[in-house]
Amino acid sequence: MANTAEFGHDNLGHLLSDKLMSVPEFQRRFSWKKGELNDYWEDIEKARSEGSPYFMGTIVLASDTNQVGRSLIVDGQQRITTTALLLTAVRDRLREFGKEEAANSVERDHLSDYVLSEERHVAKLALAPRDSEEYEAILEGMVPDDASPIGVVTEAYLYLKRLVDGLADSEDEYKSLIQLVTYLDTSVQVLLAIASGLPEAYVIFETLNDRGADLTTADLLKNYVFSSARGEIDAVREYWTELSTQFDKPEYLVKFLRQEYMSRKGRVTHRELYKALRQDIGNDSRDVKRYMKRLLASYSKHKALSEPDNKSWSPEPEDVRDSLLALRRFRLESAMPLLLAVFSKWDHNKASKFVNRLVPWFFRAWSIDSLGGSTAEKAICQAAVAVTNRTANTSDEVLDMLRKSPGLIPDDSRFRVSFIHQGEVSNTRAKYILGQLEKVRMRQNGESSEGHPDWSAKYVSIEHVFARSSKRSTFSSDDEFKYFSTLRDTLGNFVLLERQLNNSLEDRPFSDKRETYCKSKFILTRDVGIHPSWTFNAAETRLETLGDLALVAWPL
Numbered sequence: 001m002a003n004t005a006e007f008g009h010d011n012l013g014h015l016l017s018d019k020l021m022s023v024p025e026f027q028r029r030f031s032w033k034k035g036e037l038n039d040y041w042e043d044i045e046k047a048r049s050e051g052s053p054y055f056m057g058t059i060v061l062a063s064d065t066n067q068v069g070r071s072l073i074v075d076g077q078q079r080i081t082t083t084a085l086l087l088t089a090v091r092d093r094l095r096e097f098g099k100e101e102a103a104n105s106v107e108r109d110h111l112s113d114y115v116l117s118e119e120r121h122v123a124k125l126a127l128a129p130r131d132s133e134e135y136e137a138i139l140e141g142m143v144p145d146d147a148s149p150i151g152v153v154t155e156a157y158l159y160l161k162r163l164v165d166g167l168a169d170s171e172d173e174y175k176s177l178i179q180l181v182t183y184l185d186t187s188v189q190v191l192l193a194i195a196s197g198l199p200e201a202y203v204i205f206e207t208l209n210d211r212g213a214d215l216t217t218a219d220l221l222k223n224y225v226f227s228s229a230r231g232e233i234d235a236v237r238e239y240w241t242e243l244s245t246q247f248d249k250p251e252y253l254v255k256f257l258r259q260e261y262m263s264r265k266g267r268v269t270h271r272e273l274y275k276a277l278r279q280d281i282g283n284d285s286r287d288v289k290r291y292m293k294r295l296l297a298s299y300s301k302h303k304a305l306s307e308p309d310n311k312s313w314s315p316e317p318e319d320v321r322d323s324l325l326a327l328r329r330f331r332l333e334s335a336m337p338l339l340l341a342v343f344s345k346w347d348h349n350k351a352s353k354f355v356n357r358l359v360p361w362f363f364r365a366w367s368i369d370s371l372g373g374s375t376a377e378k379a380i381c382q383a384a385v386a387v388t389n390r391t392a393n394t395s396d397e398v399l400d401m402l403r404k405s406p407g408l409i410p411d412d413s414r415f416r417v418s419f420i421h422q423g424e425v426s427n428t429r430a431k432y433i434l435g436q437l438e439k440v441r442m443r444q445n446g447e448s449s450e451g452h453p454d455w456s457a458k459y460v461s462i463e464h465v466f467a468r469s470s471k472r473s474t475f476s477s478d479d480e481f482k483y484f485s486t487l488r489d490t491l492g493n494f495v496l497l498e499r500q501l502n503n504s505l506e507d508r509p510f511s512d513k514r515e516t517y518c519k520s521k522f523i524l525t526r527d528v529g530i531h532p533s534w535t536f537n538a539a540e541t542r543l544e545t546l547g548d549l550a551l552v553a554w555p556l
Contacts, residue, residue, distance in 0.1 A: 464493055467507040
């Protein structure tokens with residue numbers, strides 16, 4: 001019968017004195033900084049001053065098959081490492097006071113152990129390779145000062161050392177340090193789960209930390225693929241490092257992992273993602289390696305879709321770049337599973353043309369706020385799976401699937417109404433919208449785009465026709481000022497304007513600006529400039545006109 005996990009209760013200081021522990025090499029690095037360290041310290045000091053125990057959560061350990069007698073830390077690395085650094089700071093403060101017996105007791109009981117089979121002292125806690133050199137130097141008393149370049153582990157030690165020094169400001173107060181160690185040994189409580197191996201430990205970790213947190217999902221998946229890689233561990237570690245370093249935060253990585261999974265398998269919630277990925281990957285080392293290679297290939301497509309200026313778009317027409325900018329500016333991330341599927345299964349040119357057909361539909365959906373729910377996500381993922389399984393092979397077939405999802409894509413009548421009444425729009429989004437409407441207006445006017453300003457360029461800005469800073473005194477009544485406040489940041493009050501023209505306008509009245517508007521290369525801006533005066537009725541009429549252009553700019 002296989003060994004089962006052991007569950008029990010322990011105290012954090014005693015845990016360090018009782019066990020040899022290691023942080024697995026594939027765990028994320030120690031990362032606690034001042035904020036987390038201060039919370040840790042203040043929580044303990046508050047409980048200690050009240051004479052009450054303090055509960056510090058769950059610790060999950062697993063037997064280390066490579067080092068007999070050591071346990072791997074699956075959950076609790078930050079807390080255990082911080083406690084070890086705190087005890088090291090106490091040891092060092094005691095030595096500064098000449099209390100060698102007390103310092104050696106802390107060293108012997110919590111920081112190092114004599115292993116008879118190795119005939120040497122070893123650290124009770126071994127950190128992952130990228131942190132171990134720093135930590136071992138601290139244990140040996142070789143600590144650089146604040147002015148030297150230091151890593152996170154050393155920075156944490158120095159911060160904790162300052163707190164410890166403040167606790168025992170003079171030799172007369174050294175017993176407060178001993179009391180702190182005793183409190184860590186007897187009153188900082190944890191729930192302890194010791195698994196027979198890593199797979200069981202991850203299941204325990206997932207169950208005990210049922211928070212749906214992205215960071216948890218990232219850590220769990222990393223641990224799973226590393227522990228399942230076995231003979232392919234070097235390649236898998238290299239693939240994971242290459243992928244994970246592309247993301248600033250773990251939650252961004254998890255978002256990509258979820259999008260990639262949904263592009264092949266259909267919708268999955270954040271909470272269900274880790275379990276779904278485990279089933280999808282399997283536990284054969286070759287399957288793990290194939291999965292990581294597929295992730296990297298998919299990420300290259302994801303990266304290009306997120307970067308309109310990526311070189312992969314250089315052969316494509318300019319309107320593809322505009323569509324990609326829309327995906328980014330309007331955060332149309334729900335399209336990503338479908339786009340990943342399309343760019344994985346179709347040739348680049350065909351997939352690029354699909355982007356230009358899909359974005360107008362998604363812009364329409366954005367205008368009625370129909371993209372955020374599970375129904376929309378399910379429909380989009382079903383279309384993605386159809387592309388992946390090659391049951392939908394053309395743009396028309398994919399779009400037809402989306403069309404059948406109730407309420408997802410508005411018809412012309414509903415889209416026009418929502419477009420006109422959408423309210424406040426940010427400047428970056430307004431630039432895109434007016435830029436696309438300008439292209440329609442140019443075609444209507446028979447003008448060429450050659451020499452026309454690029455709406456997305458930094459030298460093009462959003463100009464408020466009614467000055468944004470207009471005060472109550474500008475208007476004849478409270479009602480008029482209230483109406484202006486609702487109109488101020490809407491499309492009816494926006495025009496595109498070259499910055500060299502806009503720089504001189506500041507917040508002048510319309511009568512001082514209309515001549516400048518007429519000098520703009522943007523037709524829609526010149527259309528405003530021909531008005532002898534600018535009124536609320538003129539702004540409303542302009543919105544109606546823009547609504548008509550929108551039906552052409554974002555067609556079904």
